[in-house]
Amino acid sequence: xTYPAQLVELIEEFQDADDQMERLEMVFEMADEVVLIPIxxxxxxxxxxxxxxxxxxxxxxxxxxxxxxxxxDAQLVQGLMGILTIAINGSAPAQALLLxxxxxxxxxxxxxxxxxxxxxxxxxFDKVMLEIRGLVE
Amino acid sequence: xxxxxxxxxxxRLIHGHPLVYLDNAATTQKPQVVIDAMNDYYTQSNANVxxxxxxxxxxxxxxxxxxxxxxxxxxxAERAILTSGTTEAINLVAHAWGRANLVKGDAIVLTEMEHxxxxxxxxxxxxxxxxxxxxxxxxEDFTLDMDxxxxxxxxxxxxxxVHTSNxxxxxxxxxxxIRLGHEAGAKVLIDAAQGVPxxxxxFDAFGADFMAFSAHKMCGPTGIxxxxxxxxxxxxxxxxxGGGDMIETVTIEGSTYQTNEHKxxxxxxxxxxxxxxxxxxxxxxxxxxxxxxKRMLEIARYTAAELRTLGMTVYGRHDDSDSAVVxxxxxxxxxxxxxHLLDAxxxxxxxxxxCAQPLLHRLGISSTVRASFYLYNTMEEAEQFxxxxxxILERFA
Numbered sequence: 001x002t003y004p005a006q007l008v009e010l011i012e013e014f015q016d017a018d019d020q021m022e023r024l025e026m027v028f029e030m031a032d033e034v035v036l037i038p039i040x041x042x043x044x045x046x047x048x049x050x051x052x053x054x055x056x057x058x059x060x061x062x063x064x065x066x067x068x069x070x071x072x073d074a075q076l077v078q079g080l081m082g083i084l085t086i087a088i089n090g091s092a093p094a095q096a097l098l099l100x101x102x103x104x105x106x107x108x109x110x111x112x113x114x115x116x117x118x119x120x121x122x123x124x125f126d127k128v129m130l131e132i133r134g135l136v137e
Numbered sequence: 138x139x140x141x142x143x144x145x146x147x148x149r150l151i152h153g154h155p156l157v158y159l160d161n162a163a164t165t166q167k168p169q170v171v172i173d174a175m176n177d178y179y180t181q182s183n184a185n186v187x188x189x190x191x192x193x194x195x196x197x198x199x200x201x202x203x204x205x206x207x208x209x210x211x212x213x214a215e216r217a218i219l220t221s222g223t224t225e226a227i228n229l230v231a232h233a234w235g236r237a238n239l240v241k242g243d244a245i246v247l248t249e250m251e252h253x254x255x256x257x258x259x260x261x262x263x264x265x266x267x268x269x270x271x272x273x274x275x276x277e278d279f280t281l282d283m284d285x286x287x288x289x290x291x292x293x294x295x296x297x298x299v300h301t302s303n304x305x306x307x308x309x310x311x312x313x314x315i316r317l318g319h320e321a322g323a324k325v326l327i328d329a330a331q332g333v334p335x336x337x338x339x340f341d342a343f344g345a346d347f348m349a350f351s352a353h354k355m356c357g358p359t360g361i362x363x364x365x366x367x368x369x370x371x372x373x374x375x376x377x378x379g380g381g382d383m384i385e386t387v388t389i390e391g392s393t394y395q396t397n398e399h400k401x402x403x404x405x406x407x408x409x410x411x412x413x414x415x416x417x418x419x420x421x422x423x424x425x426x427x428x429x430x431k432r433m434l435e436i437a438r439y440t441a442a443e444l445r446t447l448g449m450t451v452y453g454r455h456d457d458s459d460s461a462v463v464x465x466x467x468x469x470x471x472x473x474x475x476x477h478l479l480d481a482x483x484x485x486x487x488x489x490x491x492c493a494q495p496l497l498h499r500l501g502i503s504s505t506v507r508a509s510f511y512l513y514n515t516m517e518e519a520e521q522f523x524x525x526x527x528x529i530l531e532r533f534a
Contacts, residue, residue: 020152020481028474028533052473052489052504074471075533120473 014107030082154483162509174416204411222362226349241267290321300332306462357417361410433461461510
């Protein structure tokens with residue numbers, strides 16, 4: 001899989017982390033990268049279903065480029081949203097749709113990408129991709 | 138600790154740290170004897186049960202039926218149906234007894250403390266048959282409202298109650314629940330998935346009509362469990378799943394059924410799992426379970442007290458008969474975050490609603506972190522767990 005340059009850089013940074021705890025701390029810091037959806041705008045439409053935490057995403061197009069916004073009450077889930085934000089925001093929809101979720105494994109953050117109710121990242125990733133598809137179809 | 142040496146998985150490193158497994162209320166680890174028994178079956182005796190006359194079939198049948206015999210001895214029960222686990226056992230009661238004995242206007246009493254597996258089958262049956270489902274609330278001290286329970290029994294044909302809550306660790310007053318249920322003319326089903334790993338129950342003396350539980354929560358394999366049934370109630374059950382092994386004769390005109398437990402075990406059963414479960418019972422036989430329960434409860438009490446000093450809300454009371462489950466929440470650090478951070482140090486805990494959403498709704502929360510202890514856990518592990526939680530809170534909360 002070929003990733004966008006900004007994501008490649010991030011993957012390398014994560015791979016260089018000393019241990020899993022440091023890696024998770026880095027994910028925590030990524031939470032600040034998210035374009036936040038104010039809590040008053042959280043709705044069933046924005047909710048990531050099947051996520052243990054309360055997580056919300058919304059995707060729109062800004063001048064033809066992807067603009068993802070999100071929020072979660074779990075810092076790690078919001079951090080993963082931050083990583084996804086870096087990976088796709090400002091990209092053409094067709095480019096964003098090429099992204100596969102394996103980058104989270106390559107970063108060493110997640111062992112499993114199987115859809116499940118404990119896998120907030122996978123559920124969030126799938127919803128974002130579905131929304132991008134909906135915007136371009 | 139010699140007991141720990143029986144569990145090969147405890148040697149594993151997780152992210153470079155020794156595994157500390159505290160998710161025992163979800164499933165327990167397996168001692169080497171269980172792994173060996175299943176491996177031996179597949180390498181030496183694999184065959185189908187009950188029909189063929191060859192040597193392997195005889196060994197497989199003996200191995201499978203030995204598990205049933207062990208269940209009957211261990212729990213002092215006359216009827217033991219082997220199922221895929223607690224969920225299937227409860228669904229079996231809903232289909233085999235419920236459909237044959239419940240009619241529109243009857244009531245089933247459940248509690249807010251139930252696992253989803255003891256709620257959903259009854260909701261489905263209620264919808265199908267027009268049966269009313271009543272729920273006994275959980276009070277602020279994490280116990281059932283027994284006044285509401287007593288008042289709910291009029292017109293009730295079946296009471297279904299969890300032996301020990303998988304979230305709170307609270308052991309319910311089952312003797313009173315069974316007695317009152319029977320006085321009202323109701324049958325009583327106990328979901329003992331969290332009870333049997335801690336308590337060697339005498340089913341006959343206990344008095345319940347049905348008791349459902351799983352092997353994997355007591356060091357046995359996944360994929361197998363049992364339903365114990367009182368003999369007179371067994372006769373009130375109609376076959377549910379049709380197929381091979383449960384029949385006596387099949388003709389073009391119709392079929393007749395077996396009269397023993399096989400009537401409810403259609404198809405090729407879980408042979409290796411039964412053999413593994415029997416080995417688990419054999420392994421547990423050598424332990425003083427009462428002493429172990431007391432030891433685990435001390436670990437849980439220590440953990441709960443220390444977590445409270447760290448600002449956590451602990452959901453549970455840890456009375457003498459409760460299980461060693463500690464559910465807790467931090468006021469700001471999300472349960473899922475805490476679980477991921479603990480995993481980074483080798484600690485396996487559970488988060489989420491634990492398949493008990495009505496209970497969590499009653500508690501006003503959507504998830505907890507749950508540390509649940511079992512036979513191989515030590516006080517040293519609990520002490521180190523608290524140190525890790527403290528470190529995580531200092532760094533992330």
